[in-house]
Amino acid sequence: MSAAAEKPMRLTLDPEIVQWPETQYVFVEKQGPFSTNAARAWTELHKLAPAIAEHNTITGYLSLYRMGPKIYRAGVSVAEVPEELPAGVAYERFAGGKYARFVLGGSYAQLGPATGLVAEAVLQRGLRMRDEYYIEHYVNDPRVTPEDQLITHILFPAT
Numbered sequence: 001m002s003a004a005a006e007k008p009m010r011l012t013l014d015p016e017i018v019q020w021p022e023t024q025y026v027f028v029e030k031q032g033p034f035s036t037n038a039a040r041a042w043t044e045l046h047k048l049a050p051a052i053a054e055h056n057t058i059t060g061y062l063s064l065y066r067m068g069p070k071i072y073r074a075g076v077s078v079a080e081v082p083e084e085l086p087a088g089v090a091y092e093r094f095a096g097g098k099y100a101r102f103v104l105g106g107s108y109a110q111l112g113p114a115t116g117l118v119a120e121a122v123l124q125r126g127l128r129m130r131d132e133y134y135i136e137h138y139v140n141d142p143r144v145t146p147e148d149q150l151i152t153h154i155l156f157p158a159t
Helices: 034-055 108-125
Strands: 016-020 023-031 058-066 071-078 090-094 097-105 134-138 151-157
Touching: 023 034, 023 058, 034 058, 034 071, 097 108, 108 134, 108 151
Parallel strands: none
Antiparallel strands: 016 097, 023 071, 023 090, 058 071, 058 134, 097 151, 134 151
């Protein structure tokens, strides 16, 4: 068992309803099982991030995903409509909207189980969801933030 799996999960299960803003989003998209495609999408995006940043200001990292059909996007938000993007990425103006936000503290290795617990909490509370992308917003930078201090917002599209 990994050290991340042995630590207790720090996850809020009482959501805060928030308004996600319109976002200029540059991403790598994969379709199919998240268990293999999420890591592949992030590997590709991280290789392309320096080229994205050459002509654009990266303001954050987030994934957008749909449960059915399974679509996973690993991406960055940028300050303006992007210019001169490298091959291998796509751009979309993501409209945002109303979301139920849950907060995970700690390792990204806990994201899969945490999302499952969030889905259970949504069902138990009878929260209604829109047919829209779900969001994982990576609040701090894992290159400079200790693993146990990472914060991820898990956002479900609320009605």
